[in-house]
Amino acid sequence: MKNIQKKKKNKENIKAVKRFMENMKVFFSAKPKKEKPKRPKSYLMRRLGALTFWIVFSFMFLVVAVNITSNTNSAEEEQTRPDLTINPATKPEAIQFAKDFAKNYFTWKRDSWKVREKRLSSFLAEGLDRQAGLVKDGLKWDASIQRVRLQTVENITENKAHIIFETTTEMSRKVPLKKQKKKDKTKTKTKKLTKFFAVPITYNGASYGVYDLPFITNVDETTTVTEDANNYREDLTSVKTGEQVTNVKHFLDTFFASYAKDSEDRLSYILTDEKHQNGLQGELTFKEVKSADVYEGRKQSQFIVIADVTMEDPKTSIQFDTVYRLVVSKKQDHYVVSNLKADQTIEELGSE
Template sequence: MAKSLAKRKAEADAPRQEKVSAMEQSKRFFRVLQKPKVEERKAYRPRGYRTRKFGTIVFWIMFSFVFLVFFFSTLNPSKQEEVSAGAVEQTPTLNPATTTTAVQYAENFAKEYFTWKPGSEALAKRQKRLAPYLAEGIDPHAGLEPTSLKTTSVLLSSEIANIEEKGDNKAYVTLKVYQKIGIPKEVVTTDEKTKKETTTTKYESKEVSKFFVVPVAYAQNYGIYDLPKYTYINPQTTVVATNQTTGLQDVVESEVKQNIRNFLDTFFGSYAADPADKLAYLLEDEDHPSGLNKRMNFVNVKNSQVYQSETLETYIVFATVVLEDPVSEDRFVTNYRLDIKQKDGRYVVSKIDQQ
């Protein structure tokens, strides 16, 4: 049957389908499968991003560690307290009974202690003065027997002689006290008209010294915790004078000795009289930049010893110098150690009295 005119026209207008073999279809199919993938674009990272990220990680690790330490320490506080207590025990503490304040307290007590007169009224006043110092239960007269008292007493002065610790807050403060005692003496006088004899008591003064031990304690405030005691301390010192020349080598050259000896006269003359700015030409010791500032006059160098120092042009000199008080003209002998060096063809003192 013949096709209609419309169908024939439609077929003519439609694109003709390309005839493709089976082999070509297979190739096209595999080409689709092997289509290259689009490369993924990496995310943008600003400069320093990795460093900041690493720092953040380290921060949180450290924070976690601190948190864990705190957490476990709160669960077991006894160990931490033991460590803290051990640290406190290792810290040395000063005994308050050995301080200058305690010494002053002992001296104040000694002043009241050694002030007395015979008679009930005078002794009652003394007892009242001592009361603030004495601990409860101690004799209110602090050991003085009032019934047999006949003398008068005044404390002239006192000086510290020794301090001996007797615990964490106690000490024996030993004072050397200088006391003026009034010793009673009966004097009989006769009236020339009536021939009547009158007996009066006069006090002869006598100055004495003794070593007085004051038991001082501290518990929120100072106090005398026991009766005072007496002792004796040998005034002769046991300190041995040191020989500063031990191990030093004597300078052999007589010319050097004489030059330094002449320099000593110049130096000590300037040291006694010149101001610091002028003295600086001869003295370079930063610890002792000033001299005597005319408080003493230089008389002469009594003797000197010159020793070689570390180098050939440095010397250690021991000089015995005579000084004079400008007002009284009294003279005094004293010793100096000088470290002397040559500088720009002259001598200067680099150190004075260096030990």
């Protein structure tokens, strides 16, 4: 009996707990949610304005920082970058302008100075002597330009230059004959006049002009260049003796004989240089290899050869000595010339 009452009491307790939990659930679920306080519109606009300000400020700061960095780098680059500005008074068109002036300068007739003055007027700067310094009083010769050859160009300022030509002029005049019996009482006497002639040229941004009187000068034509073959030898290791050297020298006779007379097809067997496929095709006849120095190449079975070769013109028997710098390589059972070009560096020759 007690057990039955105990079980009944337990059931009632469980039900009471369930009712309590349900009531609590209802209580909490029925509790109204707190609403966020409403912000006035002016507050929202202030927040938006502040956000916009900081975005714009950050962007401007970034732009200024980038510009400062770029300007600094540009300034450094400008300091280290070489000045590549070309003087306009040294350009080909300036040289042609000066050349045309020289031709007109050394052309005149004593009875038509106005014609010469008009020709020169398109070249000379305002204020210069209209005959460009030529003293016509007492002049006994007429002149006709024969040749104008560019000699050198001298920079004077950023827009001025002296352009120097070698000029050859034929001077002529009438002279009386000693014997007066002939119908023609005079004859024309001529002589050649060769001078180095400097033309002062400037460019004002719109046109070229001779800004000062031209003048006769002197040019030292003696070269200071040394023999190129000696410069080549300094960087090479000589191969003085051995069967390979003997074979290479014998091959040179075969090669140059073929190079002088054979067609491209036949020559291609011993000449593999793609840039120099054609030989002389009979223009010259091979006479001899006067000397040949053999040096080590950059690869195995490769040699750099400097050969002094004599060729002859078949029509006149005039002989020419030529220095050839070439790369000789051994391909299987025979030698070939893999490079035949005189003006390359040793590094370029050896890389073939």
